Amino acid sequence: MRKKRYKYETHSHTSETSLCGQSSAEQLIRFFKNLDYTGVIITDHLYTPETVNLQDKPWEALVERHCSGYDIAAAVGAQIGIDVMFAWEYSYGWAHFLTYGLGKEWLLDNPDIFEWDIFTYFDRIHADGGRIVHAHPFREGVEHIHLFPSKIDAVEAINMGRVARYNRHARDFAVSFNLPQTAGSDIHLTIDSSRLGGVTSSERFSDTHDYMDAVLAGEVSLFGSNI
Template identity: 30%
Template sequence: MARAISKVTVVILDLHVHTFYSKGRRIFHDGLASPKQMVKQAKRIGLDGISITDHNTTEGWKEARQYGKKYGILIIPGEEIDTVDGHLLALGIQETIKPGMILEDTLDEIHEQGGLGIAAHPFDIAGCGLRSFARLTDGLEAFNAMNIDRVINRKAKRFARRYSLPVTAGSDAHTTDMLGYGRTEVRANDVDGVLKEIKRGHTILHERYMPTHVILNYSVARLKLSYFYLLDYMDHNYKWPKRYVGKKILSLVDKSPGTIDYLFRIIAYLGLIAVSSYAMLREFLYLFKED
């Protein structure tokens, strides 16, 4: 298992971390760093521990254990599970829990392994969060540093208060540069202690939003690594002219780094403005509906 801290003390954790064991359906490469790289980065930036929560696999945290011992970083076993109802972080489990089950069955399997089920980015604009189903979980990720739609995190906190749910923060880090923006503080000396404190709601959240350029750099690197997978996906799933346009846009990635990065940044910032505007409208409608 991971290292235990010698006495009960304050520990700062990033509870949402991916490694290269995380794979995507369309864009194959999701996490880009190795478990060792993530652990070393955690040490470098002053974290006491991380939870490796790769998509639908526990291979990442199992590999990270040896490096946790070497670098003095507490490794909390984890997995981000694709349930039928949305994404769920499983903290403190030992074996992989298969995706594709309904939320209640997934939670049962997590609890059988002595873990906690935490709703990941429950109101994600991409639609992969649990939304109202989050009330059934053991806790809620009230701050996700990768959410460029900041209204989503405020909505998550309000939801947690309404249903008296414990809260956590996480970076949703997919590269070393993305680590440490969302941090959860607890008083504990080992994994069991961390889980107990989260369950009791004894957490303090440290929140910094991930800079747009960090997300942009990750997106470009991910597309580059997944280039041929994406071409194959387009060939099998896109019809003309969507396939033609998609390939033309993808070809721009090969020109990065370079002047094309200015275009990527413009697109990214325009996207940020669009998402933020949409989020403000949704928030207004949400508040109006509540009234």
């Protein structure tokens, strides 16, 4: 008898938090539930206070805003029976890094995060038990590419928001530096189920630590046709 595979979205955005998000957290979670996914990782953009007009508010206000999409998604997931996990997407110019394994309390404890240089960010995330995936390292219209092969844990080799050749560049980058590969939809709008990417696993993940442990051990299968 064939063993069950658990299906996950690893890169998703909600309209409550991500300025680029077009579908609400509830729409997102119900969309994936209808497609029989096991779980969704919410990876909303982590914005500076200035970007979301919170520069005059306490740091806690920014963290609450950032977590709002996830909080709604998690509540809906608990109600309808789909796992929802928390992460975020950190930006260094046009280089974006999916950050897994840390939570709201970590963000609250690090109000100086936007004062760090990129190497400090990598080192602090890893020191506190987090993991970093370089999202869509090659993308259209970006001429100055930043790559940090010794500082990341894996490469998003399939991103369904990119054209195929840029995913091939990402895969070549991962292979060249012997880095594990992941896949994700980078979904912003829940209208097209034909453009989805993610991972499947023989084991169910209880949190994003489980997810990244499986990625690093080579125990996930990638799906997504855009390569």
